[in-house]
Amino acid sequence: MLHISWKTPEVPEYNAEIHNPERVFALLCYRGIHYAKWVCIDVIMESPSWFISNPRKEDDQETD
Numbered sequence: 001m002l003h004i005s006w007k008t009p010e011v012p013e014y015n016a017e018i019h020n021p022e023r024v025f026a027l028l029c030y031r032g033i034h035y036a037k038w039v040c041i042d043v044i045m046e047s048p049s050w051f052i053s054n055p056r057k058e059d060d061q062e063t064d
Contacts, residue, residue, distance in 0.1 A: 026039040
């Protein structure tokens with residue numbers, strides 16, 4: 001049974017040993033399909049930038 005309340009919930013104090021921000025359980029929706037899964041928040045980037053580079057350009061560096 002689902003319980004909905006308008007009261008503000010009590011938020012526990014942050015404890016680094018208990019709370020792991022790198023992995024969370026998320027409720028997601030994609031094109032009308034709802035699902036739940038574990039999501040890793042800690043993203044490992046192989047390149048130092050989010051910019052997309054053009055391999056055909058020799059002088060393509062980080063552009064603003």
